[in-house]
Amino acid sequence: MFSMGLLKNDLGGRIIFYLLAAAAILVPVCNLVVPETSVFYLSSYTVTLVGKYLTYALLALALDLVWGYCGILSLGHGAFFALGGYSMGMYLMRQIGERGVYGHPILPDFMVFLNWKELPWYWYGFDQFWFAMLMVVLVPTLLAFVFGWLAFRSRVTGVYLAIITQALTYALMLAFFLNEMGFGGNNGLTDFKDILGFNIQSDATRVVIFVLSCVALAAAYLACRYIVESKLGRVVLAIRDAEDRTRFIGYRVERFKLWIFVFSAALAAIAGALYVPQVGIINPGEFAPLNSIEVVIWVAVGGRGTLYGAIAGAFLVNYSKTLLTGSLPEVWLFVLGSMFVLSTVFLPKGLVGLFSKDGKEDE
């Protein structure tokens, strides 16, 4: 219907759509219905692992929108992902209630441990799911708005922009490491018990979050596809390829960049919020500059400026990471680096470039 209309000229998108639909139907069946002895049984470990990849794919999609289409190389997208994750984590923390180690009805364990007597004001409201979900989107987009407004208005572009986005995520990492900030410091937020009253460890809850991740990725994909196919998408491409020309035909380049950057930050934040209940923890390490650089590599390896390439890249690189860090953890960074170098040198269009015909489809 509407979605298939959007994907009419987008084979890669259709494939991803069918795969997501299949996963959303088969994974619950294979995990919850199929007996554990069957070859078709899918362990909860696998469900969670693939669910995590789905959130990474959503993050990669968000980055491809700004980098692949608008030429904004953000090396700080992990920050929006982590902020979304922390908002979700704060909700999950407050659901623990009296079940914490110290049994305090309101304060999370780490606050009791720090001898805090009261909940800091910025933790108010996070016991309400709707409020926390609002903050998941609001906090990162507000940061993206302020940051983007300052950077784009001063016409910071290219490498300089990339560097300040790195600085942004690095600064946030240092801040979140501090115990006094009130986000659990080093250890972050963890030991979650339940979400909306459902046990977060149970198979059924995991499957539901998995399906929600599929739905979120599919919906985000359609939204991004709509954007890049619209005239706004062509303006954004124009900005990427000839910023001055775009400005001199009457477009307020800064506003377009800001809009797409904020939208992208919102997607990254939603990805982070879906990530946290699946992995069960969020800590300042998620802000690490290397994390954001990895996202760029996923997109470069998959193929930037295609949307589906970003998703393919996120799955591929992370699957390799899972395989390798299990067996040879010390070589992973070298493999990652080589993947990046090889794909930039030999596959400028990424892996999906191997399958698509050169150039774009004309009407």
Add this chain to the structure above:
Amino acid sequence: MNKLLGSRIDQIPDSVEAGVDTRHGQVLYLENINVSFDGFQALKDLNLYIDEGELRCIIGPNGAGKTTMMDVITGKTRPDTGTVFFGQLVDLLKMDEPSIAQAGICRKFQKPTVFEHQTVFNNLELAMRTNKNVWSTLFASLSGEQLDLIDEILETIGLVGQRNFLAGSLSHGQKQWLEIGMLLMQQPKLLLVDEPVAGMTHQETERTAELLLALEGKHSVVVVEHDMEFVRSISRKVTVLHEGSVLVEGEMDQVQNDRRVAEVYLGTLC
């Protein structure tokens, strides 16, 4: 044809049209413009007036300040002193690049700049005069009239056959025409054209001259060019820039026989 043009004028936002008061017959006023880069004076007490519907050529040796002058008019460079008015009322020094473009001053860059990864059609569509804010572009669709306009401009610039080609695949000359087409899509009052025939073959140069001559009367056009033969073939009035100010202004013959012009150009012209 006239009817068509008439209906299009209606689409131009009132606010813009009302602002450009050209009752005195002049569309652009530059007075006492000074621009310096790190102590180097690129423009010195420059004065320039362009009439409505006029086709004016600006010539001058490399580094005379021709491109800088266009940068001042289009908002890219702020002059240290001076005034720049569009018609009687619109103070261009108070506006940024997009608003100057939307008000009806469009420029072609010295180096042809088109959106290489998009089709010729999409290049023209992007340039089209319409609401250019974020939300309108997100939900924009082309009306029949707008499609006709694009087809008409494709005809004018001779790229009908290249409609669905990527702009990056065009020849150098075709890119220059496409960029001129993009200016025309904005239905500007004033076109600033920086070195349109640089790097063109003889035939392409002739076609470009025809194209620019066809605009005379409908738009004011300022052309910066080195190629004297080209200037001779299109121009009514010529302004010679030298070291950031106007050296001579007048008819082509008059200018060519001027002793000072000969001195400035000695060796560069035959």
